[in-house]
Each structure stands twice: as structure tokens, then as C-alpha cells.
Amino acid sequence: MKKCSTNYILPDSCTSLSNLFLQRVAQSPQQIAYTYFDITTQQWKATSWQEMFTLLCRWRAALQKEHLQTGDRVAVMLPNSILWVVFEQAALSLGLIVVPLYSNDRPKNIAYILGDTKAKILTCPGSAYFEHLAPELKEMTSLQRIITTDNCKIQAPHSMLVCLDEWLPQLTDMNLETFTPIKNETATIVYTSGTTGPPKGVMLSHSNILSNSYAGLLAMDIYPNDSFLSFLPLSHMLERTAGYYLPMMAGASVTFARSIPDLAEDLITTQPTVMVAVPRIFEKMYAAITMKVNTSSKAKMQLFTQAIDVGWRHFLYKQQRESWRISLLFQPILDRLVGQKVRNKLGGKLRIVITGGAALPKDISKFFIGLGLPIYQGYGLTETSPVVCVNRAEDNRPDGVGRPLTDIEVKIIDNDELLVRGPCVMQGYWNNHKATDEIIDSEGWLHTGDKAVIEDGHIRITGRIKEILVLSNGEKVAPNDIEMAISLNPLFEHSMVIGEGRPYLTLICVLNQFSWENLAEQLGVSSSPAALMFPQVRRAVQDKINFLLRSFPGFVFIKEVSLSLSPWTVEEGLLTPTLKMKRKAIERHMGKEIDLMYDNTS
Structure with missing residues (x-):
């Protein structure tokens, strides 16, 4: 603590x-509370x-x-x-x-x-x-x-x-x-994303949010001279608690970014020390950086790879999870040549980056931590105000989501479901006693719906209980794990695994326009949407997918792929406002393409 x-x-x-x-x-009274971009003067104003x-x-x-x-x-x-x-x-x-x-x-x-x-x-x-x-x-x-x-x-x-x-x-x-x-009355009703049905209104009290903000503050070293950059919507409880009330409690200031498209420029201009983000932000950064590196000289590519590897080893050594090795002697110079340049593109002063809302792929964590960016992955739900646990600076395990915050109890029950109890747990769902009784039991334990393991007090989320695909042969597959692995390649903007009750797995995916144009050039074909049907294109994409899934069991094999260049959007109803996939809506939207993937093969 x-x-x-x-x-x-x-x-x-x-x-x-x-x-x-x-x-x-x-x-x-005279301390800076908030900084924003004044569109009238075209200047930042405190x-x-x-x-x-x-x-x-x-x-x-x-x-x-x-x-x-x-x-x-x-x-x-x-x-x-x-x-x-x-x-x-x-x-x-x-x-x-x-x-x-x-x-x-x-x-x-x-x-x-x-x-x-x-x-x-x-x-x-x-x-x-x-x-x-x-x-x-x-x-x-x-x-x-x-x-x-x-x-x-x-x-x-x-x-x-x-x-x-x-x-x-x-x-x-x-x-x-x-x-x-x-204090103990309802402060807010926050509606869940509604990925599986109508959104439910989560009732949170003043006390819920106050306790969670303070527990988060105890897990992180936040000071009055810290500057938060706020760009996740304040409608999202992670931003509201960790990026709004927590700095208010600590006396830190908050800068409101102009927009997500302006984020790269705003990071350089405002030079924040703390940032709250979701994995999608890091996935896009990862894709942009790797795309640039992959088009550079072989020597620069090797230098970049070596810097990440040595930086990662340095991190493990500092965390006392690996012994010292001679390659660590090169860490300062590699960091100066590579890591510091990347961090400067993010403002150069970030010392705490909190990510939550979804799982951050371990390879992406390793990538940024190897470059010296201090990323701390956490976990929570709107129903828990929202933070349940988070990694700490002195004990950061990127393959998990850290230890529970102060005053929060957790346990695992027979079906591996994670249960949470504490002052952060919601009052209930607005106008929905039935749903409240289904998620909070008589002893006050909130059933998260997430599968997890707890090792040495650290929580690792292993999947969603309801998001398991069962193939017609009885094999069970966690689609999130596959989709996360595929997201490591910048070619794939969106991807969703299909297979429930089917004889094999298929994939519907949207390709990144810039990455697709590069691939089309390599294959000697046009970059028009029609070229997505060419056999050599489909083989190339399939090969990339197979490579990304090489560490999965043999039955995790994508037999057919449906390719598109049209991004899934909130406006179409295919993504939630927090950019999570609405699986049922996407299945309906892509129904013909899905049927073709099973009709065309035996």
C-alpha cells in the first residue's frame, strides 16, 4: 500500500x-484543474x-x-x-x-x-x-x-x-x-455496452465511486504535479473513476484531448505523465509502429527487435523475475537509440499508463514495456465502479491483471468464475431486480461472468463463461484468444471467429486499408475490394493467420476466411460505443458470407 x-x-x-x-x-483554488483546446483561439487553455x-x-x-x-x-x-x-x-x-x-x-x-x-x-x-x-x-x-x-x-x-x-x-x-x-444515495446510472442484448443501467452510489477512486489511488503513485490525458469517453466508468475522480482526489490536473485522431499530436503537445487507455489504442499504436519498422532497412529492424528484447529482459530483472545477464549492459544505449525515441512520440513524460476494459495481448505488452513504456493492466466492470484489480509498479505481471484493490475480496468458484465483493459493488440494475438477483448473490458476491485463476494473489482472466464456441464434434474454443492473437498482425483491423455448432472454425475479418495495399503490391495484384477474392490473396491471408495461431492446439484451425475492407462501426450497430464487437449483430450482418464459408467446403 x-x-x-x-x-x-x-x-x-x-x-x-x-x-x-x-x-x-x-x-x-488557484491550482490548474483542467486544460482544454479552445477552438476559438486555437490554443490550449488552463x-x-x-x-x-x-x-x-x-x-x-x-x-x-x-x-x-x-x-x-x-x-x-x-x-x-x-x-x-x-x-x-x-x-x-x-x-x-x-x-x-x-x-x-x-x-x-x-x-x-x-x-x-x-x-x-x-x-x-x-x-x-x-x-x-x-x-x-x-x-x-x-x-x-x-x-x-x-x-x-x-x-x-x-x-x-x-x-x-x-x-x-x-x-x-x-x-x-x-x-x-x-454519500450513500445513487449518483449515476451507467448503461452497459449491451453486447448480448438491451443495455442494463448500473446504479452506482457516491460511496461506490469514492471508495474505488481511493483504492486505485493507493495502488498507484499519483502526485499533485501529475498531468492526466483524458481521451476515453467520460461515459466509460474506467475514465470517469481513474481519469476524473482519482486525479481530483489526488490534486492532479487533467488535460482533455481534442479527439482520438488528434491523440498522437496531443500527446506530444501536452506531455502527460499519466494516461488511462483501452487495448485498442495500443493495438493501433503497435500496428503503426511495426508497419513503419517493417519498411525500414534490415539493420534498423534488427536494432529495433534487439532493443525490445533487451528492454524486456531489463524489465524482468528489475521486477526480480530474472537474474542479471551480460546483454543488459547494452540496455542504456539501446534505450537511447530506440526506446526513448518512441516514448518521445508519446510526449516523453509518461510514467503510468493504465489499460483496462479488455485484455491487452501479452506480445503487445512486451513490445511497449520493452520500449520502456510503463503499462499496468487492470480489470474491472461497470458493476464494480469499475476497477477490481491492477498491476503495480513494483509487481507488474503483464500476463495478468494484478492484485485486488484495497477492501475488495475475490474468489473463484467451481466453474472457474471470478466473484467480487466489496464497497465498489453496484447498488443494482435500474428497474431490473431480476437481473440484479442473478448477478449478486445473497452473500453480496457479484458474479462477473469471467473465468479466472488466482496465482500468488494475482488474477489472470482466462475467458468469458458464455463466450465459448462448441463445435459440432464437441471441441470447445475460446474465440477471444484466437481474435487477440490475430490482432497482433497490423493487416487485421477487425476479426471474429465463427464455429458454434459448426464442423469447423471460420473467420470473418476486415483488413486494414494501408496494410492491405502493401500486401496487394507484394502479391502483384490491385488493391481493389474485388482482389480479395483472388486465390493468391486468400492463401497469403490464410498463411498469416496460420502463423499467428501456430501455438494453439491442432483443432484451432481456421478453415475458411471472409475478407472485407469495410470497417465495422458503432453507427451500423456492429460495435458498442466502447468499440467491443456485438457478435450477434455481426453474425446477422454477415449472414450470407458466413453461410458461403460452410456451403463452399466439405
Whole structure:
């Protein structure tokens, strides 16, 4: 357990999340709270905690005019920004329940969540979003106000719609005593991704999030001079707890990245020390770096490979899991020639990179750790606020997800399922007692649905209980393991294994456009979609897949492949807003292609 910094605000001293915010304002009024890119001036702008408080008071006064009652639900569909923060803090201070939405989610899903929660207020980034949603909101009787952050450029007036500048008062009362403590009440309802059905609303209390933020803080060395880079949506509980409330508790600042496409440039410009990410980010970085290395000279390729290998050995030595070897003498110079150059492309100051939300392939972990990037893989669920466990600096095992956080209990039951109990476990599912009773037993254990093993206190996730394919011959296959192995090659943008009840395994995959063009050039064919059907192309892709799966059992063999260049998107309903595959939706979408893979072979 780490020592507590004198700048930390302890959860026991907080009556609520909004009280945590107020304590931070009182303790660090002139300290930088958030930095963002001002599109008007085209410059990065810093905001102090005192300025955040002033803005919060204006939002709070505006919300009070809406005649809302304690416990009413209000929805936020904004990009990561100070507006997201002040809306939530203003709402929480009034005893309202915040419902975060993904701005890239489909209108039908957004309408479902608004209807299920009977949300009374919706904030969105522009009137264009409202026009996109409007057809789905016709029967939404509970919604009484939609606030847009632009100038309300809408063709027809709408009684619910108001632009932010008109809605916010200029001056307001700033009396702290009007804020209400509500620690054990529901703070937020966060909807799960819905990969297997309609999303469920996870009810989390102020206490849930406070306890999880502090437990995460004890697992990591976070200081007031740390700077977090925030780019995962704040609708995602990993970002909300680890990238928003945790730094608030520690007194660290947060910089809001402009967007994922701008991430590479923002890393260099803002030079963060801490970053919270999901594996998909590292998979894309890995693909981009390896693609560049593979087109360089043989000598540079060898130098790069050697730097990673020696860097990895150096990591194991520092972790006391390998003895010293003579090759480690070359680590400083290899790091200077290779590792430092890569880290400089990521800002040059990252000292903690937390990844979660899905499994990070071990080879990708080894790749970045070998280059000196301090990646710590963790595990959690929305239902656990969300972090259950994480690797620590002094005991980092990239093939697992670390040890449980303080005050969290874990155990494995007969079917290898991981169970979790502790102050982070949700209050239940909104309007769904049946689902709540199915996931939380009478002793308070939450059944995660994930298979795991615990070795020396370290947790290693081995798969999903329900995501096991059973072939017609009885062989059982974990599709995630296969898909993760295939993702190591930058050629594959998306891939999904098919085989449930079938005689053999097949694969539907989307190729990366740039990697495909390189492969087409190597094979002497055009890079048009039609060329994906050429026998030599299919053989080349099949060979790459077989190589990636060479360490799997013999029955894990992909017999047929369906190739495409059309990425799967959230808008099509094939990915969740957190970019997880919706397997059933993809199977329906690719039904004809799947049938052909089984019809064309014997």
C-alpha cells in the first residue's frame, strides 16, 4: 500500500462526490484543474479549481430553475470537457442522478436509455445532435429540456431546446452551505455496452465511486504535479473513476484531448505523465509502429527487435523475475537509440499508463514495456465502479491483471468464475431486480461472468463463461484468444471467429486499408475490394493467420476466411460505443458470407 500524500482528500472526509469537488476547490483554488483546446483561439487553455467552481454555480442555478426533485435523472451526452465536469458536479450537488451517454451511440439506443431512466434533462454538443435524435424522441414525455452547447442553429423552433448561453445565468449565489451531502444515495446510472442484448443501467452510489477512486489511488503513485490525458469517453466508468475522480482526489490536473485522431499530436503537445487507455489504442499504436519498422532497412529492424528484447529482459530483472545477464549492459544505449525515441512520440513524460476494459495481448505488452513504456493492466466492470484489480509498479505481471484493490475480496468458484465483493459493488440494475438477483448473490458476491485463476494473489482472466464456441464434434474454443492473437498482425483491423455448432472454425475479418495495399503490391495484384477474392490473396491471408495461431492446439484451425475492407462501426450497430464487437449483430450482418464459408467446403 502506498503512503497517502498530504494533498489527498480521503473518502472518509467526503459526504459525496460533489463534496469531494468542493474540498478540492477549497484546498487548491488557484491550482490548474483542467486544460482544454479552445477552438476559438486555437490554443490550449488552463482552468483553475476556483474558476471551475464559479462555472459550476452558474450551472447549478440554471438547473434549479428547472424545478427538478432529488433523485430525478439528468443525461449528459457531451465530449470530454469542463462542461461535462461542471454539469455532473452541479447535478450531483442538487441530489440528481447523472446518466452518461455516448455521443457516437445510435439514436435508438440513446432513446432507450432516456426512456428507461425517464430523464428530464439532456445536454448535447450541438443542435445537429438533436436533429439526429429528434425522430426517436417524439414519444419521450419525461424529457422537459434539451440544452445544446452551440448556437441552436435549428431549422424549426422546439419548445424543449435551448442553447447554453441563453440557459446559463451570468451571476449567481456562491454560498457553499447550499450543497447537500448524499454519500450513500445513487449518483449515476451507467448503461452497459449491451453486447448480448438491451443495455442494463448500473446504479452506482457516491460511496461506490469514492471508495474505488481511493483504492486505485493507493495502488498507484499519483502526485499533485501529475498531468492526466483524458481521451476515453467520460461515459466509460474506467475514465470517469481513474481519469476524473482519482486525479481530483489526488490534486492532479487533467488535460482533455481534442479527439482520438488528434491523440498522437496531443500527446506530444501536452506531455502527460499519466494516461488511462483501452487495448485498442495500443493495438493501433503497435500496428503503426511495426508497419513503419517493417519498411525500414534490415539493420534498423534488427536494432529495433534487439532493443525490445533487451528492454524486456531489463524489465524482468528489475521486477526480480530474472537474474542479471551480460546483454543488459547494452540496455542504456539501446534505450537511447530506440526506446526513448518512441516514448518521445508519446510526449516523453509518461510514467503510468493504465489499460483496462479488455485484455491487452501479452506480445503487445512486451513490445511497449520493452520500449520502456510503463503499462499496468487492470480489470474491472461497470458493476464494480469499475476497477477490481491492477498491476503495480513494483509487481507488474503483464500476463495478468494484478492484485485486488484495497477492501475488495475475490474468489473463484467451481466453474472457474471470478466473484467480487466489496464497497465498489453496484447498488443494482435500474428497474431490473431480476437481473440484479442473478448477478449478486445473497452473500453480496457479484458474479462477473469471467473465468479466472488466482496465482500468488494475482488474477489472470482466462475467458468469458458464455463466450465459448462448441463445435459440432464437441471441441470447445475460446474465440477471444484466437481474435487477440490475430490482432497482433497490423493487416487485421477487425476479426471474429465463427464455429458454434459448426464442423469447423471460420473467420470473418476486415483488413486494414494501408496494410492491405502493401500486401496487394507484394502479391502483384490491385488493391481493389474485388482482389480479395483472388486465390493468391486468400492463401497469403490464410498463411498469416496460420502463423499467428501456430501455438494453439491442432483443432484451432481456421478453415475458411471472409475478407472485407469495410470497417465495422458503432453507427451500423456492429460495435458498442466502447468499440467491443456485438457478435450477434455481426453474425446477422454477415449472414450470407458466413453461410458461403460452410456451403463452399466439405
